[in-house]
Amino acid sequence: DIQMTQSPSSLSASVGDRVTITCRASQSISRNLNWYQQGKAPKLLISGASSLQGGVPSRFSGSGSGTDFTLTITSLQPEDFATYYCQQSYNIPWTFGQGTKVEIK
Amino acid sequence: QVQLVESGGDLVKAGGSLRLSCAVSGFTFSDYYMNWIRQAPGKGLEWVSYISSSGSSINYADSVKGRFTISRDNAKNSLFLQMNSLRDEDTAVYYCARGGLRNSGRFDYWGQGTLVTVSS
Numbered sequence: 001d002i003q004m005t006q007s008p009s010s011l012s013a014s015v016g017d018r019v020t021i022t023c024r025a026s027q028s029i030s031r032n033l034n035w036y037q038q039g040k041a042p043k044l045l046i047s048g049a050s051s052l053q054g055g056v057p058s059r060f061s062g063s064g065s066g067t068d069f070t071l072t073i074t075s076l077q078p079e080d081f082a083t084y085y086c087q088q089s090y091n092i093p094w095t096f097g098q099g100t101k102v103e104i105k
Numbered sequence: 106q107v108q109l110v111e112s113g114g115d116l117v118k119a120g121g122s123l124r125l126s127c128a129v130s131g132f133t134f135s136d137y138y139m140n141w142i143r144q145a146p147g148k149g150l151e152w153v154s155y156i157s158s159s160g161s162s163i164n165y166a167d168s169v170k171g172r173f174t175i176s177r178d179n180a181k182n183s184l185f186l187q188m189n190s191l192r193d194e195d196t197a198v199y200y201c202a203r204g205g206l207r208n209s210g211r212f213d214y215w216g217q218g219t220l221v222t223v224s225s
Contacts, residue, residue, distance in 0.1 A: 047213075085149065085150055087212075093167070
């Protein structure tokens, strides 16, 4: 199975801050990487490493390929305080990172 | 709009069985792969199973293989998960999630989840 490792596990930030979350795969997954935001139920933010889903604000962006990926939130908003997960869609079983909780400083 | 509503979660004894359902609306259910994904209390997300649009292709996580069975009724826009031989470690919120028109492994809509608690 492909292991997904996120860092940090949690972070504290203020409204307006720029936030970066990293995700590393245990083997190359090309660009088969998705990002989710979980408040109650998870919500797909970004697929294919960098494609923003419809309705997702442009302050969210994703980058990377191979084994290393990042999710960036520019100018953090109050509704962005949540837990974020990366997920690989390269091989079954589909696997998730352990999550990054973004908290209010 | 797209809606997925899970039901059937309950408190059950270890070794028991439970059947989860997911009622879907707002899209052509019979066109899409569907998935079950779970989240143990305070833990991360774990993919459990997928089923193809026709039901002809199915796969499971090793942790549930041989105990869980996924199925669907396209005429009733419903997805199911039959869970047998339940263990303490199956305690989790179970989400149904829409896959793609192909088996993309991307989950673009999720339900609110249903809680399964297994007690020994």
